[in-house]
Amino acid sequence: MRVRVPTRLPGAPTPTILNLQRLLKTLNELGGSVVTEDPGLQHAAEQLALVLSDHGLQRMTARVLATLLFTEQSSMTMGELAERLAASSGAISGAVKMLTSVGLAERVPVPASRRDHYRLRDDAWALLYTNQNAVLFPMLAAAEAGIAAAGRDSLAGHRLTEMRDFYAFLLGEIPALLDRWNESRGGISPTT
Structure with missing residues (x-):
């Protein structure tokens, strides 16, 4: 209640x-x-949402993510999110769909409730970072194709070589970085 x-x-x-x-x-x-309305907590959540939207996340998706992060409830329904954010159910539905598709949020069962409940995944940040690998491989391949088309010794070829080397470096470092993160948390690893 x-x-x-x-x-x-x-x-x-x-x-x-x-x-x-x-x-x-x-x-x-x-x-x-x-x-209850805690102005300090609400302000902090909205500030985080602004930062996230300034860096490419859609505004409503950022607000839903911040709400799931700052809530003291173990999970929230779409109706609760809509009420908390004074937003339409359509806007909330789209935001929740985006967050679940990238692995930041998940649908969870709640006994005696017929509504879907959502929460921020415990391993959300590491999983999101892990999923970035899906972007890195195509970028690396695009750089390789660009080098082949432009020629290694051209100005574009030099820029594309730097791009390729950067993405190759990231792909080599991310697994070790995530392993160190998981070790620091007692061996908890992101589930896929």
Whole structure:
């Protein structure tokens, strides 16, 4: 059970801290989770979403990712995400589809719920980094094809050689980097 605590109901007396504390305590005793607006947390989540969108992620996808990252709930439904972000169900659906397709979010079963629940994967960041290999191989191949077309000794050939060498270097270093990351976390490795 989720309950949003409004700042003031129409016609209700002005709430006091003591009244709100009693209400929160009662709701928590009933097993409900209370959605409160924490401006600091909300600001931090929106700042992260801005950074992500400034670096290529669609704005709504970035906001959903930040919400899943900052929530204290173990998982959220699309309806909860839509409510939290004041967004349409279509926008949330598209964002969740994108996040699940790249492996950052996953659908999880929740007992006694008929709705799909989503959460940020525990290994999301390492898995995302691992998936970047799918981009590196085509870039390496494109650089090789460019070198063959432009000629090794041309100006374009020199630039393309640097591009090829860079991607080859990354492909050689990423596995060792991920192994060190996994070791630092006690051997947890990204699942594929």
